[in-house]
Amino acid sequence: MNAKELVTRIRTELHPGDHDNLVVKLIETGQAPRAVIQTFAAEENHIVSSDWRTFLALASKASEPNARAFFTLLAGGEELVLHMLQPLAEAAGMQAKDFHAYEPFPGCQAYPAYQAWMALNGEPTDVILAILANFTAWGGYCARMAKGLREHYGFGDEACAFVDFFATPAPQLEDRAIAAIQAALDAGWQPKHAWRYGRLLQAYELQFWSTLA
Template sequence: MSRTARDLLDTTRRELAPGEHENRLVPLVAQGKAPVAVLGALAAEQHHVITSDWRSFLTLAARADQQDAREFFSGLGQGEGLALGKLAAFASACGLDADAVRAYEPMAGCQAYPAYQAWLALNGDPVDVVLALVANFSAWGNYCATITRALREHYGFDDEACGFFDFFATPSPEMEEQALAVAQNGIDAGRPADRARRYGRLLQSYELMFWNTLADRAEVFLGQSPR
């Protein structure tokens, strides 16, 4: 395979990698300082994110004109369904049952990410979106790996309660190779994927907004002034 898609992904991932201190919540969780109430808010916000992204991925699958792109987005949709099932155990460990999750009022700063994902589902070229998503997934996976270690070490959560973060913390080389094949086929067909970086930049910015909105809530619990 030509390295064009790989080069584009590597460049996008390198340029968009978040700085060490940009995410203010994950370090609090890593140190065991994030209140359990904020972890519960994380669970409830993720419930809204996952249910929205599931529909967005299926919409992208329906819009894609390449079979491999349809399969890629359909696979992501199936993954969201699996993740949603695992999320309930994390919410329960944080003291939230299904009724509490349904009653939770989401925060705008946390829901900007899935809102933009829904915009991409309707407006983005699927080839660009594939690269933007995969570039963003590496940061998300690293955050999940840090959180799942901290939940066991500092909060005493069991394997079931950590399953949601374990799921996303596990790298998937096969998924990345599938995404690269989708992107390369699109590029070879004359679609240059020139908006992948823009889409990736905005996804990364909205993801940091998600985490830092929750960090603001944590700082209130800790008696600090939110930034």
């Protein structure tokens, strides 16, 4: 099995069901209270700050060049989107002082906490596979939210910039990940914990949304 086949397999097996995420459906159809959108943005402010450091730690841990580049690109993305969250929160009616003083829910922060755990304990190629498994679901959620925020809440491009960013395909990132996984396979690596990491990461992702609900 080559890298592309391995990625397709883990994405297929770990992809959540269509009805697993109630919050995204409510935002997509305009039924979610604006307070939910405020909380989403404020929670993500803590998540992005954490993930930025996590991906830099993973980049420093990875020895294979493509793996290192993959995590470096992820870290750069977190840096880019961090400033996009306050406009989203304010568009939903949250004041700047409340955004910056916001105290997060444990259920929402389990996801970045587990990513940080993977940075300390995970083998980088297993972590890459786990993250890729989650990408498809997260990107789809963001695309649906972007549509709903514009159509039902009247949000403009600045307010939607965060979800737009993650809804946009990133072929360079995908290429680096595939190259890193293939290099590991060619060197004799076999996925040991990737499915466990991916399963738990997906579960914590859904916990984030259920906590918002």
